[in-house]
Amino acid sequence: MAEEAENLKIDRTTQKAVLDRLADAYPNPVHTDGLSDLFDDTKMLTACCAYLHEHGLARAKISEFLSEGRELLYAEITAKGIDFLADDGGLSAILGPVTIKFHEDSLRQMIELRLANASDQQVTPEEKTQLVQALRGLPADSIKHLTTRLLDLGMDNLPRAVEIVRTFLS
Template identity: 40%
Template sequence: MANAYPHRVRDLFKGIDQQTEDNYVANLLYLEELGLVESGLTQALSGDFISVGPKINAKGIDFLADEGGVSAILGTVTIRIHEDTIRQLIAKRIDESTLPPEEKVRLRDRLKDLEGKTFEHLTMKLLDVGLSDWGKVLTTLQSTIGL
């Protein structure tokens, strides 16, 4: 079907036995229920299936693609945390720390002065430190999502 796209595969049941045809029908209906193909099947009053030929759809093509196709790109969720939000989170932790007040002020002032790549580097370092205690991270993850 992928090779025939955007056309239907014709004469699907030509020259095959009943057991193979039944197997084709079952698989086509299954793939159609998953939303991967249009089966092209209709059932006659006799109970037999008549086929105008199955056709793969975009979801089916993406399913076959090694990297997931366009669906993988469209299904990607990007989370953006604004720089100011990160600064506020760090400043809050500084304020909550047991450091002397003058040290807190000095750290917050330095934090405000960090720019561009330096701030990005700090953020990645803090993330690494935060994830370095994997046991604690895992416990937090489990309790947060209710496991």
């Protein structure tokens, strides 16, 4: 199978066609003959469905034959596969929100980087050094408060950001 995997050229269009076909049949499985017209040979069909199975987008029932190797018997789309096809992310987007947490050191480094990249017209080199040293000495709660203030400032300037994006894109 390792040799076959090396020769497998992943065709995203065909993978999507397989998922679409499986979604059309949902909740029923699709047997090999219902997918074979999408592929030149059964090895590619089996490899594609195995790949989708490994990523949790489909369940593939594959049998191993002594003379012919592995072959797909049937496949069915999973909830993850349906959500993958959905433009809005499906129920996964509703049920599985992601919480992003930044460690104080990461926030400190991001602020330091912005200070370091500030132009000399905005902040003198001496003032940059002083600000970075002061920033490094702040406790976690102060970093949290500073980050909240910087985020508020960014949100207050959102109309300006929209203008910059508009100018950049035109």
